Amino acid sequence: MLNVISSETLLSHTQNFSCIGHEDLPLNQCTNRILAKDIVATENIPTFKRSTMDGYAVQAVSTYGASESNPALLFIKETIDMGTPPRLPVEIQEASKIATGGMLPDGSDSVVMIEYTDPVDPQTIEVYKSVAPLQNVIDVGEDISIDSIQRKKGDVLRPQDLGAAAALGIQKLCVYEKPIVGIISTGDEIVPISQAPDIGQIRDINQYSLSSQIIQNGGCPVFIDNVPDDFDALFAACKKGIQSCHMLLISGGSSVGMRDYTIDVIQKLEGAEIIAHGVSIQPGKPTILARLNNIPVWGLPGHVASAMIVFHVLVRPFVRHLSGELSPPFYSNQTVSARLIRNVSSGQGREEYVRVRLEQSEGTINAIPIQGKSGLIRTMVQADGLLTIPENSEGLEQGVLVDVILL
Amino acid sequence: MLNVISSETLLSHTQNFSCIGHEDLPLNQCTNRILAKDIVATENIPTFKRSTMDGYAVQAVSTYGASESNPALLFIKETIDMGTPPRLPVEIQEASKIATGGMLPDGSDSVVMIEYTDPVDPQTIEVYKSVAPLQNVIDVGEDISIDSIQRKKGDVLRPQDLGAAAALGIQKLCVYEKPIVGIISTGDEIVPISQAPDIGQIRDINQYSLSSQIIQNGGCPVFIDNVPDDFDALFAACKKGIQSCHMLLISGGSSVGMRDYTIDVIQKLEGAEIIAHGVSIQPGKPTILARLNNIPVWGLPGHVASAMIVFHVLVRPFVRHLSGELSPPFYSNQTVSARLIRNVSSGQGREEYVRVRLEQSEGTINAIPIQGKSGLIRTMVQADGLLTIPENSEGLEQGVLVDVILL
Numbered sequence: 001m002l003n004v005i006s007s008e009t010l011l012s013h014t015q016n017f018s019c020i021g022h023e024d025l026p027l028n029q030c031t032n033r034i035l036a037k038d039i040v041a042t043e044n045i046p047t048f049k050r051s052t053m054d055g056y057a058v059q060a061v062s063t064y065g066a067s068e069s070n071p072a073l074l075f076i077k078e079t080i081d082m083g084t085p086p087r088l089p090v091e092i093q094e095a096s097k098i099a100t101g102g103m104l105p106d107g108s109d110s111v112v113m114i115e116y117t118d119p120v121d122p123q124t125i126e127v128y129k130s131v132a133p134l135q136n137v138i139d140v141g142e143d144i145s146i147d148s149i150q151r152k153k154g155d156v157l158r159p160q161d162l163g164a165a166a167a168l169g170i171q172k173l174c175v176y177e178k179p180i181v182g183i184i185s186t187g188d189e190i191v192p193i194s195q196a197p198d199i200g201q202i203r204d205i206n207q208y209s210l211s212s213q214i215i216q217n218g219g220c221p222v223f224i225d226n227v228p229d230d231f232d233a234l235f236a237a238c239k240k241g242i243q244s245c246h247m248l249l250i251s252g253g254s255s256v257g258m259r260d261y262t263i264d265v266i267q268k269l270e271g272a273e274i275i276a277h278g279v280s281i282q283p284g285k286p287t288i289l290a291r292l293n294n295i296p297v298w299g300l301p302g303h304v305a306s307a308m309i310v311f312h313v314l315v316r317p318f319v320r321h322l323s324g325e326l327s328p329p330f331y332s333n334q335t336v337s338a339r340l341i342r343n344v345s346s347g348q349g350r351e352e353y354v355r356v357r358l359e360q361s362e363g364t365i366n367a368i369p370i371q372g373k374s375g376l377i378r379t380m381v382q383a384d385g386l387l388t389i390p391e392n393s394e395g396l397e398q399g400v401l402v403d404v405i406l407l
Numbered sequence: 408m409l410n411v412i413s414s415e416t417l418l419s420h421t422q423n424f425s426c427i428g429h430e431d432l433p434l435n436q437c438t439n440r441i442l443a444k445d446i447v448a449t450e451n452i453p454t455f456k457r458s459t460m461d462g463y464a465v466q467a468v469s470t471y472g473a474s475e476s477n478p479a480l481l482f483i484k485e486t487i488d489m490g491t492p493p494r495l496p497v498e499i500q501e502a503s504k505i506a507t508g509g510m511l512p513d514g515s516d517s518v519v520m521i522e523y524t525d526p527v528d529p530q531t532i533e534v535y536k537s538v539a540p541l542q543n544v545i546d547v548g549e550d551i552s553i554d555s556i557q558r559k560k561g562d563v564l565r566p567q568d569l570g571a572a573a574a575l576g577i578q579k580l581c582v583y584e585k586p587i588v589g590i591i592s593t594g595d596e597i598v599p600i601s602q603a604p605d606i607g608q609i610r611d612i613n614q615y616s617l618s619s620q621i622i623q624n625g626g627c628p629v630f631i632d633n634v635p636d637d638f639d640a641l642f643a644a645c646k647k648g649i650q651s652c653h654m655l656l657i658s659g660g661s662s663v664g665m666r667d668y669t670i671d672v673i674q675k676l677e678g679a680e681i682i683a684h685g686v687s688i689q690p691g692k693p694t695i696l697a698r699l700n701n702i703p704v705w706g707l708p709g710h711v712a713s714a715m716i717v718f719h720v721l722v723r724p725f726v727r728h729l730s731g732e733l734s735p736p737f738y739s740n741q742t743v744s745a746r747l748i749r750n751v752s753s754g755q756g757r758e759e760y761v762r763v764r765l766e767q768s769e770g771t772i773n774a775i776p777i778q779g780k781s782g783l784i785r786t787m788v789q790a791d792g793l794l795t796i797p798e799n800s801e802g803l804e805q806g807v808l809v810d811v812i813l814l
Contacts, residue, residue, distance in 0.1 A: 027600075028628070031619040045784075046609055052710070052782050054664040082595030082636065082666065085606045099665045101596050101709065103607040114665075143783045150788060158814065159623065160787035163616030163711055166600045167609075167784050188489035189508050193434075193573050199492045200510040202453055202574075209570030212438040216566065221435070229489065257461040258506045258521075259489065302508065303459070304570055330767050331743045331791065331813065338738075358738050365738060375459050376550045377452075377574050380567035381557060384738065406738065407565065 002256065002278030002286060006391065007313060007351055010276050010289060014317055017294055019324040020179055020246050024172040027165055030157045032218065033175040034324040039150040044141035045167050048085075049104035053136040056095035056117060056125065057086075057108035063130040071118075071126035080105065095125060104137060111136035144168065154326030176324030178220040182245035183210055184237045186252040187302060188228045188259070205304045205377055206251040213311045217319045219247070229259035238265055242295055246322055249315065252302030255286035262299035266290045272297065280350045280391060283374035284310040296322075303375040309353050309386065312407065335403040336385065338367035344387075345395035355383035356404055367404055383407055409663065409685030409693060413798065414720060414758055417683050417696060421724055424701055426731040427586055427653050431579040434572055437564045439625065440582040441731040446557040451548035452574050455492075456511035460543040463502035463524060463532065464493075464515035470537040478525075478533035487512065502532060511544060518543035551575065561733030583731030585627040589652035590617055591644045593659040594709060595635045595666070612711045612784055613658040620718045624726045626654070636666035645672055649702055653729055656722065659709030662693035669706035673697045679704065687757045687798060690781035691717040703729075710782040716760050716793065719814070742810040743792065745774035751794075752802035762790035763811055774811055790814055 022036035051057065058074060066072035074095040080086045086105035090096050095112070096105050104111070113136060116129040144150065150164045151157070157173065165173060185204045193203045204226055211221035224241045227233040234250070241248045253262040266272050266288060275289040277299075283306035288299030296318050300307045320328070338358055346352040356367040367387060372379040385404035389396055396402060429443035458464065465481060473479035481502040487493045493512035497503050502519070503512050511518070520543060523536040551557065557571045558564070564580065572580060592611045600610045611633055618628035631648045634640040641657070648655045660669040673679050673695060682696040684706075690713035695706030703725050707714045727735070745765055753759040763774040774794060779786040792811035796803055803809060 027615050028618055031622045047604070048606060050609070050782070052780055054666075083597075083605070083608045100662075101594060101609070103596075138780060138782055143785050157619075159616045159619035160715060160784060160790070160814065162619045163612045163715070163784045164788050166612045166615040167711075169600050169603070169610055171600055187508060189510075190490075193576050193578055196576070197454070198490070199455060201490045202457070202508070203576055205570045205573045208434050208573040209566045211435055212564075212566035212569045215438045255507075259461075304574075308567060308570070329765075329791065331765050331772060336738045358736075360737050373459055373545060375457070375545055377567060377570045378550050381571050383567070384736065404738075407567065 004278035004280050004285070005276045006280050010279055010314055011317055013275050013289070014321040016291065017296060017318065017321060019176055019322055021177045022174050023177050024174050026172055027162045030162055030173050030175055031159065033157050034218070035151055035153050035155045035157060035173065036176045036324055037174040038152050039161070039165055039170065039173065041144045041146050041148045041150060041168055043168065044146045045144035046138055046140060049140060050138045051098045051100055051102045051104060051111045051136060052138060053111050053113045054099050055111045055114045055136065057090055057098045057104045057111050058095045058131065059090060059092055059108060060110040060131050060133045060135070062093050063112060063127050066127045066130045068128050071128050073120065074125050074127055076123055076125060109133040109137070154324060156325065178218055179246040179319060179322040180222055180244065181214045181219045181247045181249060181319065182222050182224045182241035183207055184224045184234070184241060184248070184250045185226045186229060186234060186250060186262070190226055192226055206302070206307050209304065209308050210249055210251065210311060213308065214319065217316050218323045219319045229253060229261060231261045231265060234261050234265045235268060238269055242269065242292055245295065247295060247318065248297045249300055250298065251300045251307050254288050254299030254301055263288055266297055266299065269297070279314065281313060282347070282350045282352045284313070285350070287314065304377045305355070305374040305380050308380055312386070313353065334406045336365060336406060337401055338365040338404050340396055340398060340400050340402050341366045341368050342398045343395060344369055344389065346389040346393060348394060349391060351391045352389040353386045354389065355379050356385055356387055357382055358384040358404060367402055380407070411685035411687050411692070412683045413687050417686055417721055418724055420682050420696070421728040423698065424703060424725065424728060426583055426729055428584045429581050430584055431581050433579055434569045437569055437580050437582060438566065440564050441625070442558055442560050442562045442564060442580065443583045443731060444581040445559050446568070446572055446577065446580070448551045448553050448555045448557060448575055450575065451553045452551035453545055453547060456547060457545045458505045458507055458509045458511060458518045458543060459545060460518050460520045461506050462518045462520045462543065464497055464505045464511045464518050465502045465538065466497060466499055466515060467517040467538050467540045467542070469500050470519060470534050473534045473537045475535050478535050480527070481532050481534055483530055483532060516540040516544070561731060563732065585625055586653040586726060586729040587629055587651065588621045588626045588654045588656060588726065589629050589631045589648035590614055591631045591641070591648060591655070591657045592633045593636060593641060593657060593669070597633055599633055613709070613714050616711065616715050617656055617658065617718060620715065620723070621726065624723050625730045626726045636660060636668060638668045638672060641668050641672045642675060645676055649676065649699055652702065654702060654725065655704045656707055657705065658707045658714050661695050661706030661708055670695055673704055673706065686721065688720060689754070689757045689759045691720070692757070694721065711784045712762070712781040712787050715787055719793070720760065741813045743772060743813060744808055745772040745811050747803055747805060747807050747809050748773050748775050749805050750802060751776055751796065753796040753800060755801060756798060758798045759796040760793045761796065762786050763792055763794055764789055765791040765811060774809055787814070
């Protein structure tokens with residue numbers, strides 16, 4: 001018999017595993033990777049006052065009161081070359097020509113846009129509008145101030161984070177390694193997709209759908225083997241898997257049926273501790289989680305839709321945890337609110353995941369439950385998402401708004 | 408002067424570009440890639456009736472009326488081996504032992520779960536519960552029926568789609584190539600991040616933030632060159648870029664200022680047709696889009712936040728279009744509904760993108776506008792998303808619900 005625990009209890013065990021190693025990667029390989037060390041600013045950005053406009057660097061006081069009818073007359077000191085420091089300071093009633101991105105000369109504190117000036121002669125301009133100190137200027141440290149923490153350990157790296165690292169001259173970031181997740185497909189009737197199945201045989205689907213789920217969640221899938229329903233063969237594949245992987249998924253044979261060897265094999269692996277054999281979710285009840293040192297070893301149902309749903313609901317948070325993600329941002333649930341188009345009943349005492357298709361109709365999004373057994377890949381291909389019926393509920397009524405987890 | 412068009416008009420030009428080539432890739436490299444040919448089922452899946460339970464294959468009629476008090480007595484014909492066809496047919500009042508995934512023998516139409524049977528002697532079982540035809544069975548073609556279209560050209564490949572391909576024995580899928588997007592960074596004051604900037608110089612940020620945005624959207628970034636504000640240098644870099652890329656981004660120099668050569672250079676490229684010089688969005692007004700054969704050539708603002716926002720709003724749809732994506736699913740907008748915590752004003756006649764931080768407070772999500780110039784990368788690092796103020800609006804009032812585009 002299964003010894004069933006709730007999904008919540010199972011998920012609390014993520015905390016008993018520690019994240020794996022880290023590596024230093026060049027910025028152009030860091031997109032979507034997870035930071036293993038804070039990004040701390042070692043300097044001010046910019047290191048000098050920069051102009052944000054084409055115009056003239058001035059002391060703001062030189063422009064006070066300037067208007068169309070009463071322009072300020074300023075003496076042109078120099079034209080500032082880009083990328084080099086200005087040669088001359090700007091005193092009162094002086095101006096130096098500057099382009100966007102240029103460095104302000106000593107004495108100046110603001111930039112008058114070129115649109116508000118007119119040349120009088122080669123040495124003189126008229127200014128028609130006053131500026132305030134720091135107007136049209138990025139001040140020293142205004143973008144990034146020295147010692148500030150830009151991003152924290154555990155954050156997923158976005159384009160702008162890599163931009164901030166580049167601004168600081170950081171060429172490599174320390175990110176967590178991708179967890180290597182081994183997959184073993186079990187079943188006497190399962191053949192590799194490269195082989196034509198005989199009558200009574202079917203192709204190995206789970207290897208491909210699980211690999212792709214692993215990739216989408218930042219892991220690195222490795223296929224270990226296709227094994228028949230045989231204790232010794234599965235034991236050998238598991239030994240191989242735990243030597244090279246940070247996590248192991250065994251698809252098929254996780255229940256207590258005639259050909260289910262997964263639990264026996266895991267129990268024989270030295271140091272393995274069974275955390276769950278049975279989780280109160282539907283589909284996916286016959287799921288096994290064991291811990292072998294820091295390796296989560298999973299027995300997943302062989303039914304293709306069940307295996308995918310168990311991955312999404314239970315395995316995924318472990319992959320993310322091993323990858324070093326602390327917790328995803330609260331707004332990134334990837335759920336969509338939709339109206340349920342018919343009643344869905346559910347057995348009490350188990351959390352139920354219903355595959356749904358989403359459809360847009362007159363400004364609302366409808367969630368349409370998909371019929372079909374959990375052994376059908378079609379039900380997942382047709383599904384846009386999953387809705388959850390909680391453990392203590394008997395079902396959901398037509399018309400209610402539900403949060404659909406996008407697949 | 409700029410010749411400004413709306414973002415809507417600019418985006419309508421995606422249709423004038425055609426998507427690029429395609430390639431056949433093994434399934435394990437297809438996650439998130441875009442299909443270039445429909446996946447059509449060339450066979451029924453399964454090809455035989457499969458059991459979804461451990462139990463006995465029977466003719467349903469043999470069990471009609473069976474109950475705890477009045478069990479049906481069935482003769483055991485054989486035990487079906489997994490992965491091989493059954494040897495013997497099942498007649499009325501007969502049963503063959505079968506495991507989950509096993510092939511039903513001729514004559515049988517359903518499976519009685521083992522839990523509802525008891526052995527009487529080695530040749531006989533009692534059945535305590537009746538089954539209906541096809542109960543606990545996946546019928547021929549019930550998962551995938553021959554000639555059905557599983558996924559269509561233009562669909563983004565998900566784990567379940569790869570599962571369906573595997574079920575059908577498809578080892579490679581025809582997907583669109585990733586568009587190669589060249590980046591040229593311009594500016595006399597810009598130095599590569601590997602170089603210590605002198606006074607007045609700053610590091611090249613845009614190369615890294617834009618590359619990462621390209622990666623996130625399925626493109627393949629290639630850095631062409633850092634060039635000074637010089638017509639000939641930029642012209643040479645563009646010539647190089649258009650020879651090897653499907654799209655070209657020139658960051659900096661897109662306006663009409665003292666050092667802005669991008670428009671002149673693009674006009675000199677043989678066959679280039681200017682689609683826009685100026686788009687009525689803020690930030691990002693001085694944006695250039697030109698078409699050179701099938702290559703979109705962009706002049707992006709140099710200010711880091713502007714360049715990223717222009718990428719997100721305008722360039723991104725072109726990258727996705729060249730990648731072959733027809734249109735993203737209606738539910739995948741990646742927006743979050745949030746409450747604006749203060750008034751935001753906007754100039755009429757331009758679409759405004761406001762960077763916002765999201766914060767959870769008492770069950771609601773608040774959108775907090777971020778202050779700061781568009782030249783500051785910090786404003787993007789702090790931002791979780793963007794909110795849009797439409798062209799004909801003077802702003803948004805505190806307390807309204809806004810859709811925040813996640814960054």
